[in-house]
Amino acid sequence: MxxxxxxxxxxxxxxxxxxxxxxxxxxxxxxxxxxxxxxxxxxxxxxxxxxxxxxxxxxxxxxxxxxxxxxxxxxxxxxxxxxxxxxxxxxxxxxxxxxxxxxxxxxxxxxxxxxxxxxxxxxxxxxxxxxxxxxxxxxxxxxxxxxxxxxxxxxxxxxxxxxxxxxxxxxxxxxxxxxxxxxxxxxxxxxxxxxxxxxxxxxxxxxxxxxxxxxxxxxxEPAPLMRTVSVAVVRGHGAEAQVLLVRRRPERGGFWQILTGRVEAGESPAQAAARELEEETGLRLPVVDLAYRHAFAVGETLPPVLAEEHGFGVRAPPDTSVRLGPEHDAFEWVDAPTALERLPFRGLKETVRRTVSNQTT
Missing domain, CATH: 3.30.930.10 (Bira Bifunctional Protein; Domain 2)
Structure with a gap:
């Protein structure tokens, strides 16, 4: 059958x-x-x-x-x-x-x-x-x-x-x-x-x-979806808002993104977001749940590997100092339109949009 x-x-x-x-x-x-x-x-x-x-x-x-x-x-x-x-x-x-x-x-x-x-x-x-x-x-x-x-x-x-x-x-x-x-x-x-x-x-x-x-x-029934988080770090407000972009090392794709990572066993998405923030930037700041979850395929693997991603936003002070973790080799603060243009995936863009919108209210 x-x-x-x-x-x-x-x-x-x-x-x-x-x-x-x-x-x-x-x-x-x-x-x-x-x-x-x-x-x-x-x-x-x-x-x-x-x-x-x-x-x-x-x-x-x-x-x-x-x-x-x-x-x-x-x-x-x-x-x-x-x-x-x-x-x-x-x-x-x-x-x-x-x-x-x-x-x-x-x-x-x-x-x-x-x-x-x-x-x-x-x-x-x-x-x-x-x-x-x-x-x-x-x-x-x-x-x-x-x-x-x-x-x-x-x-x-x-x-x-x-x-x-x-x-x-x-x-x-x-x-x-x-x-x-x-x-x-x-x-x-x-x-x-x-x-x-x-x-x-x-x-x-x-x-x-x-x-x-x-x-x-x-x-x-399918295998359970991989659980991941995305974290947009933003400083400033309105037209002056800047988004933190980090560049993945060449062996990890070499593209610009916001922070991402897996939810480990025993973690909540919010705990995973806070951990990724500290590991990849050295920052300890509150993470805000954006009420944004979406599913997508990870890479080009066949059969597809599916993930459900939970979006978070972070407000950073103007003088924030970033210390990169092992997965990235460069970072930049860019305005929101530039961030949206550079980001390769629709879900990451939506996380940025929601974070910037929260910053202006």
Whole structure:
């Protein structure tokens, strides 16, 4: 029997999600991993499929910036789609067997999996043939509304991208676009239909069961995620704020970053952040929890090694003296825009943004 490993990843930055699909796809193609179902949430982002029309983004670039919504072009099918907190995004990375070499069947099976999940919550939904996705209401009805978007990519029968199910999604953000280019109907969420917030974790469990049933597979659990921390050290306020960047030694990559490290056994993330701060800079200062956790793949290893990172910020006095630890060979204090330009990973940038924002309040 086929096996699906179900990963429940929490927040994943969108570009990290694209990287996860690539790595899991490579691992599956090479026989280094089972089929995988990645369940996650993205920060606010608009994604443009291969058939997208720019006029279906109704908001200006300035409005998107104000709302904290990013924009990405993708290789999936479909038009423009919104992702954001409270929405479960599912990326099935399946190598379809010969018996399932049928694109329409695959799309129907993804729809069936989502519909089966909704039925567990008492929500009756189904497809509307002329429009992609999963819908409540009938074609032509004035109250027809989409509850899940479907946008897939298949290359040599390896699937990627997938679906986005609105659970407790911020529905106001859908006003920034014409969802999937469909002007004749609306959008909805499980919360809106049921009148109360829904535990996302419970819906993820329902989705895992439904996909394993529809795709006739056993469920496997992944290895625990590596636990890591990132620490942004900032001095000054507002436009005068400066961020401490440290350069990894050549054998460790040679790139500029903020402080990072693993959470050791028996440590809390805050304890790990304080330890990394002292070991890598010689500083003993309070660390502030930024309420920022996200998952990502570490390096290019196949099968992927996954980490969940917890972000912290540190306020340093103007005369701070830095003593580098063994992992880095140089440091600089730079303004926030320069730091964001130099940092190689989206998660590190978000840690800096949150720390600088905290410094200005």
């Amino acid at each position: 086929n096996t699906i490993t179900v990963y429940r990843l929490g927040r994943v930055e969108y570009e990290d999600g694209l990287n996860l699909m690539r790595l899991f796809g490579d691992a599956r193609r090479k026989g280094l991993a089972t089929d995988a179902l990645l369940l996650l949430e993205h920060p606010p982002v608009l994604t443009l499929g291969r058939g997208a029309k720019r006029e279906n983004i109704t908001a200006s670039d300035e409005r998107l910036t104000q709302e904290g919504v990013e924009l990405f072009e993708t290789n999936r099918g479909g038009d423009v789609t919104y992702h954001g907190p409270g929405q479960i995004v599912g990326y099935p990375i399946f190598l379809l067997p010969d018996s399932r070499h049928d694109v329409r069947r695959y799309v129907r099976d993804v729809e069936r999996s989502v519909m089966g999940t909704l039925s567990e919550w008492g929500i009756t939904a189904g497809p509307i043939p002329k429009w992609p996705g999963v819908w409540i209401g009938q074609e032509g009805a004035p109250d027809a509304r989409k509850i899940a978007a479907i946008g897939i990519h298949i290359s040599r029968w390896l699937t990627s991208h997938g679906f986005a199910l609105n659970v407790n999604t911020r529905m106001e953000h859908f006003r920034l676009i014409v969802p999937c280019g469909i002007r004749e109907a609306g959008v909805t969420s499980m919360q809106r239909e049921l009148g109360h917030a829904i535990p996302v974790a419970d819906v993820e469990e329902s989705l895992a069961r439904a996909f394993c049933s529809v795709f006739e597979s056993e469920r496997a």
